[in-house]
Amino acid sequence: MLELIQRLFGPKVTWNGTERRQFVRARCRFDLNLGKDQAVVSVRDICQGGLRLECDLAVAPKLKAGTVIELTQPGESAPTKARVSWQKNSRNFCRVGLKFMSAIRGTWMQQHVDQIAGHPKQKRRHIRVRTDWTVEGRSGIDSFEARMRDISVTGCRVETKASLIVGQQLRLKMGNLEVAADVRRVSGQPGFNLVGLRFESQEPQTGQLIALVRKLTNG
Helix, strand or coil: HHHHHHHHHCCCCCCCCCCCCCCEEECCCEEEECCCCCCEEEEEEECCCCEEEECCCCHHHHHHCCCCEEEECCEEEECEEEEEEEEECCCCCEEEEEEECCCCCHHHHHHHHHHHHCHHHECCCCCCCEEEEEEEECCCEEEEEEEEEEECEEEEEEECCCCCCCCCEEEEEEEEEEEEEEEECCCCCCEEEEEEEEEEEHHHHHHHHHHHHHHHCCC
16 A cells, blocks of 8 residues: 555655544534543544544643543443543644544443434535645646645645645645636645645546545545
8 A cells, every 4th residue: 555655656755654544523512521520521522432622722722632631521430441642732722533442332421422323414425535745736827735624525725834725726736636616615734734625527637546545544
């Protein structure tokens, strides 16, 4: 698989085969407690293996990577234990990724996963693969460099300093592949823009790219 990626994208790709998302995540919004009578945190997405939450910056010191925490809910006696995988602070709040320390089957947390992931508007249709690829974009005569952060069979997310707008059409060159895409979302971040792109047309190289992503996701 890595040979195929390097043949298409060149020898400098950094995806190492271990970052593929195992579980499909479902977007959500509900609150939990950190232990009994402790801080309230807001869950933003959830899956069988863990969840992502947001909390006040004052809570961040309790959620350093590697920390084991207990998630509780009023009326539930047994907490769900999880380990902090990563933490990212912004100006106003903190994002935290958690991995459940044991299977949640039969627990109140499983009920949340079943309820949320079963909602057709919340379930992610296509699995995304995390990447760290340098790509080149072109819109008309203007070109720009970007870092591709994830990819699916329908599109990708890139970080770039270029000023792009929703609806803009461009060409995206990824190693030996070049495909058409249009801008679906632009989120300004400190020092760069996070841009969601959707692949367009069924030209031969787009088909090659989709075939590659299907191999990466076993889809």
